[in-house]
Amino acid sequence: MIQIYRQRMGGFWYAAAMKDDKVLATSFASTEETVLRHMLDGLPFNVPFQVEDKRSQLAEKLLTTLKCIMAGEDVSLDFELEMSHLPKYAQRVLGFLVKVPVGYVTTYGALAKAAGGGARAVGNVMASNPFAPLVPCHRVVRSDFDIGGYGGGYGEGRKVKRAILEREDRGYNEPTEMKVNGSVLSVFPVGFVRKD
DNA sequence: TGCAAACCATAAC
DNA sequence: GTTATGGTTTGCA
DSSP, X not given: OEEEEEEEETTEEEEEEEETTEEXXXXXXXXXXXXXXXXXXXXXXXXXXXXXXXXXXXXXXXXXXXXXXXXXXXXXXXXXXXXXXXXXXXXXXXXXXXXXXXXXXXXXXXXXXXXXXXXXXXXXXXXXXXXXXXXXXXXXXXXXOOOOOBTTBSSTHHHHHHHHHHHHOOOOOSOEEEEETTEEEEEEEGGGSOOO
């Protein structure tokens, strides 16, 4: 049985799907209906689930973490993510993405260069990221530092993406290269992202 | 700038 | 198998 938790904090609804101590999906949205629907889309298959009204300690911690990420805070991600049902390539890309630190962004192309595959394929993985905003797909922008898409495509979600990034700005100035899984991943200061 | 073509994993047929 | 679809990128006018 999969447990689903949801909570409203600071103007957003947050939701998490958990099985035992593992996280299957997370989501956020402006309404309860949307956050639940969005998160159910991210679940692996049609398995029985139950919406819980009381939160386990771990669920409480997880939902709070989601809120803190939205607030641009630096949090530790010591949660166990269940992604074995995702395509292998998607797992790989997400594995690189979690290494991008607060205050930096990477690009679809840079992520592709590190993880393999192509930029558009990376975009596809971002669009179907079941772990937003825990796995920080909001930190992936276009190679020309246009903000890129968010929330499944080009829509209002872009505003949210920009807002999160503004709060994550740590004032770094220099691009840097990170060693991840034996590959090199280029990351860039949030300040590089184009304003409009 | 703007547009066309290349790019590449997935899902749907 | 094959095709259609993207949160992209690059080159060239």
